[in-house]
Amino acid sequence: MEHDFWHRRWQKNQIGFHEGAPNTLMTAHFATLGVPAGGRVFVPLCGKSHDMAWLRAQGYQVVGAELSRLAVEQFFAEHGLTPKVTQDGLFERFEAEGVTILAGDIFELGDTTLGPVDAVYDRAALVALPDPMRKRYAAYLPELTGRAPQFLVTFIYDQSVIDGPPFSVENKWVEAHYEPFYDLEIVETRDVEGGLKGVCPAKESAWLLKRLRE
Numbered sequence: 001m002e003h004d005f006w007h008r009r010w011q012k013n014q015i016g017f018h019e020g021a022p023n024t025l026m027t028a029h030f031a032t033l034g035v036p037a038g039g040r041v042f043v044p045l046c047g048k049s050h051d052m053a054w055l056r057a058q059g060y061q062v063v064g065a066e067l068s069r070l071a072v073e074q075f076f077a078e079h080g081l082t083p084k085v086t087q088d089g090l091f092e093r094f095e096a097e098g099v100t101i102l103a104g105d106i107f108e109l110g111d112t113t114l115g116p117v118d119a120v121y122d123r124a125a126l127v128a129l130p131d132p133m134r135k136r137y138a139a140y141l142p143e144l145t146g147r148a149p150q151f152l153v154t155f156i157y158d159q160s161v162i163d164g165p166p167f168s169v170e171n172k173w174v175e176a177h178y179e180p181f182y183d184l185e186i187v188e189t190r191d192v193e194g195g196l197k198g199v200c201p202a203k204e205s206a207w208l209l210k211r212l213r214e
């Protein structure tokens with residue numbers, strides 16, 4: 001999707017993707033990824049997700065990347081945090097205790113600005129992107145993060161019934177693009193309650209993407 005698409009969504013508050021509470025696949029299974037206590041967790045395309053607050057409350061250091069400055073401002077305001085804001089190359093860095101969000105285009109993010117991470121949490125990031133941008137992201141993310149283990153959430157539904165985002169991403173797609181980098185495991189697949197966007201039956205899966213065994 002083009003940048004304008006997302007900026008418009010945030011300006012018009014059309015953010016149906018934003019969950020009102022931490023994602024329950026994450027709260028149920030994130031611990032099984034085995035991230036060290038106090039580890040640094042990267043949240044690409046983070047929006048103003050409550051998942052970041054939950055991860056922070058578990059003692060992780062959270063670092064998000066988000067295109068919309070509005071979303072970033074809303075995250076800090078809604079969690080009662082006053083961030084220090086500095087310019088870091090092409091990014092604005094919003095920092096508060098335990099949580100940093102880099103405002104800008106993820107594809108411009110280099111590992112010096114991001115810094116080392118212990119894990120990646122991807123909910124509604126991979127699936128937010130259309131092909132071929134999704135392919136680009138799936139090749140870029142492992143490189144950017146040093147193949148840090150990932151917790152990934154995907155959706156599968158009949159793409160002819162409704163348009164993305166989120167896009168339907170088949171398990172075969174995930175395997176084809178991530179198997180070169182990670183050992184893959186699905187820890188849970190469940191029906192999306194009420195269907196996707198309230199109209200289309202859909203399943204969502206939580207994946208653990210772990211470092212390849214040598």
Ligand SMILES: C[S@@+](CC[C@H](N)C(=O)[O-])C[C@H]1O[C@@H](n2cnc3c(N)ncnc32)[C@H](O)[C@@H]1O
Pocket residue numbers: 006007017018019044045046047048049065066067068071104105106107123124125128165
């Ligand atoms: C579907 S939303 C998901 C947000 C969040 N992960 C969640 O679960 O609520 C996708 C987010 O990615 C952001 N985004 C889209 N393209 C981006 C890019 N190139 N770089 C950084 N963020 C981007 C959008 O502004 C939007 O907030």
